[in-house]
Amino acid sequence: MNTKRQYRTYTKEFKEEALCLITEQGYSVPQAADALGVSSNLLYTWKQKAEELESSNVTSDERAELLALRKEVKQLRVEKEILKKASAFFAKEMK
Structure with a gap:
């Protein structure tokens, strides 16, 4: 049986809202992940990428x-x- 794993994709707006929970509303990453139904690792990845973009001068x-x-x-x-x-x-x- 060959089952291919389906990965969910999230919109830019969803990612921004998820990061707002952490940065502006004081949620911890695990709390935000539970509230949104995504994994903590995914939120940590989004947060890291957002921080890299902010620190970039491009x-x-x-x-x-x-x-x-x-x-x-x-x-x-x-x-x-x-x-x-x-x-x-x-x-x-x-x-």
Whole structure:
């Protein structure tokens, strides 16, 4: 029996509200996790990521641009590999 585990996804708004329980309303992470029906580890992860974003001096526009550039670099690397293979193939054909 091959059962694939389904992971729940949470909206950005849900994550922000969950973190507000901890930072603004004084809930502990385990209390907030129980109230929301999520694991404490998940909330700790969200909290850590939020703190990393706050301490980062990169703006949201710069972050979006960085993600777009990384995606473009990945695509260009794939295209480069395809061209390498094609040139090797045609070099063999020319001999």
